Amino acid sequence: MTIHSTHPFADADPDPARRFRGRVGGAVTLWTAGDDHDRAGLTVTSLMVALGPEPAVLALLDPDSDLLAALRDSGRGVVQLLSWADRQLAEAFAGTAPAPGGPFRQATFVTESSGPRLATATTWAGVRLAGEREVGWSVEVTAVLEHVVVGDDRDPLLHRRGRYLRLP
Template identity: 35%
Template sequence: MDAHHYLLAHFRGARLRRQVFNTPADRSVQPARRIGRMSGQELRALMSRVPSSVAVVTVDTNGQRLGLTVGSLVALSLEPPLVAVVISRQAATHELLREAGGFAVSILAAGQEWLAQHFARGVPPIAMWRGIATEAGASGAPLLAGALGWLECRLRDELPVGTHTLFVGDVLCVQLGEDAPPLLRSRGDYASK
């Protein structure tokens, strides 16, 4: 099942579950105000209130390495093991990920805010890796030292979604790091548990 059909099936199932499990009391709850056409900024304001884990997606194609901080890592399936990341089509990592045919993910631990900020800045590729401790994964993509864990993925599918692309990866390898609290992002700031 490709990512598009997986997501459609998932959302149809969620809609059906809401129809089956809503009680009359649930249906009487009305939103505080009706929302017409909303802006992306309103969506960002709401979603920033929901804590999310922080990860760095890395790629390596013929020695050209890039990394990008993401808050959109999602485990899609355990059988087969699939994850997804959402990346702006404007990001340099976007095309390099396609070209590489795969990617690695370092899930950051508390105290690694500086790494999250570093890879969110869009540092030129030449300076991106100075002072960054890494180890090459089986795919060649860099794995960031000190992370909670690492994933190495082969690109399975991609789905254009608005200004971004949802990249689905077959998880080829999982490595656990230290059992530490995760780095989280909420309300525009980094925090730990």
């Protein structure tokens, strides 16, 4: 999480690129990596899935995040879609809400071969880190989808213009 001395949207003429990004919106995911003793997670909405012979998910991560370090160390992670009921968990992993004892204590997680998985996640993927590069103030990671579970996402958590949304 990056801390700014001022509110990023307080300017009379805010950054147009930031405003554009906020309007793109998308599904809210939780990325996790590590094992039972040393694990990290991060709420991520800047991602896309690339299909092909080796399907992958590409995401923009904070270069200073514990998640990126854990992905680099283990080479594996779990990407899970969050639901409307997971709003507080998304805030905890984003570092914008209190999480007494840490964000992993805010919900139940199951140990998978790729890392910790939110027990209630119905759609998730075990991924393998395949590459990374610096893009703007972020690190773009390419993670190959090695194991995919697609469930019934009845109430997905969406994010647009700084707010969580749900489908009508």
